[in-house]
Amino acid sequence: MGLQRRETLTAQLTRTLQERIAAGDYPVGSKLPSEQDLIDEFGVSRTVVREAISSLRAGGVVATQQGVGAFVLNPGNTPFTIQAAELEVVYEVIAVLELRIGVETECAALAAQRRRDDHIVSLRGALDRMITAIGGGEDTVEPDLDFHRGIAEATGNRHFLNLFEYLGTLLIPRARLRAAYRPAEMDSYLNRINAQHEDIFQAIVRQDSDAARAAMRLHLTSSRERLRASIDGKHGG
CATH class of the missing domain: 1.10.10.10 (Winged helix-like DNA-binding domain superfamily/Winged helix DNA-binding domain)
Known part of the structure; x- marks a missing residue:
C-alpha cells in the first residue's frame, strides 16, 4: 500500500x-x-x-x-501537545524553535555544570556520526537528535530529558521543512550546524555555562532566522 x-x-x-x-x-x-x-x-x-x-x-x-x-497507549487527553498538521506550516516550526530557545539554552548551561565524562563521550560520538553522515550524503536527523538528547541527559534533570523525548523529531526543523533548504545549500548548511554543535560541545567540555548558553542560543536563533528568511523569500519580502 x-x-x-x-x-x-x-x-x-x-x-x-x-x-x-x-x-x-x-x-x-x-x-x-x-x-x-x-x-x-x-x-x-x-x-x-x-x-x-x-x-x-x-x-x-x-x-x-x-x-x-x-x-x-490508552486514549486520553495530554496536558501539552503540538499537532503534526500544525508543523506543516513554517510559522509553527518557528514557534517550536522559540520554545527550544527558552528551554535548551538553560539546558546547555546546566549540562556544562553537571556533565560527566561519559556524557562527553556520548556527545562526541553524536558529533562524529553527524560528520560521517554529512560526508556520506546520509540523513543527519538522528545524530542531531542524539546530540541534543545527550545535552538533556547531561543536565541530570529527568524533566529536560522527558520533554525532549516527548517532542522527538519535532525539535529538528529540517525534519519537518526540507523544502526550506535548497539541495545545493544543504551540505554547507549542515556543516554550519555541526560547527555550532562543536562550539556548544567545547563549552560543555570546559564547564563554561555562560558560553554553552550563548552557543546554544546562537545555534537555535540561527535556525529560526533562516526559516524567517524563507518566509520572506516566498512572499517577496
Missing part, C-alpha cells in the same frame, strides 16, 4: 496509523509494526516513518522504547 503526494507523506502515514489504532487494528498495549515493515508496506523512507511515530508520540498516542518499538 503506497502513499501519494510526497509533500505530505508524514502527515498521511500519521493519519493512517491513527485510524488503524482507532479502529482497533492495533489495540491498546500492542506494538506497532516495525520500521522496516512500515517502510515496506507504505513505500516511504525510514525518516518519514520515524517522523510519523514521533508525531504519534507527541500526541500521546504511542510510547516508544529504544530498541524495542512503539506501543499503543
Whole structure:
C-alpha cells in the first residue's frame, strides 16, 4: 500500500496509523509494526516513518522504547501537545524553535555544570556520526537528535530529558521543512550546524555555562532566522 503526494507523506502515514489504532487494528498495549515493515508496506523512507511515530508520540498516542518499538497507549487527553498538521506550516516550526530557545539554552548551561565524562563521550560520538553522515550524503536527523538528547541527559534533570523525548523529531526543523533548504545549500548548511554543535560541545567540555548558553542560543536563533528568511523569500519580502 503506497502513499501519494510526497509533500505530505508524514502527515498521511500519521493519519493512517491513527485510524488503524482507532479502529482497533492495533489495540491498546500492542506494538506497532516495525520500521522496516512500515517502510515496506507504505513505500516511504525510514525518516518519514520515524517522523510519523514521533508525531504519534507527541500526541500521546504511542510510547516508544529504544530498541524495542512503539506501543499503543490508552486514549486520553495530554496536558501539552503540538499537532503534526500544525508543523506543516513554517510559522509553527518557528514557534517550536522559540520554545527550544527558552528551554535548551538553560539546558546547555546546566549540562556544562553537571556533565560527566561519559556524557562527553556520548556527545562526541553524536558529533562524529553527524560528520560521517554529512560526508556520506546520509540523513543527519538522528545524530542531531542524539546530540541534543545527550545535552538533556547531561543536565541530570529527568524533566529536560522527558520533554525532549516527548517532542522527538519535532525539535529538528529540517525534519519537518526540507523544502526550506535548497539541495545545493544543504551540505554547507549542515556543516554550519555541526560547527555550532562543536562550539556548544567545547563549552560543555570546559564547564563554561555562560558560553554553552550563548552557543546554544546562537545555534537555535540561527535556525529560526533562516526559516524567517524563507518566509520572506516566498512572499517577496
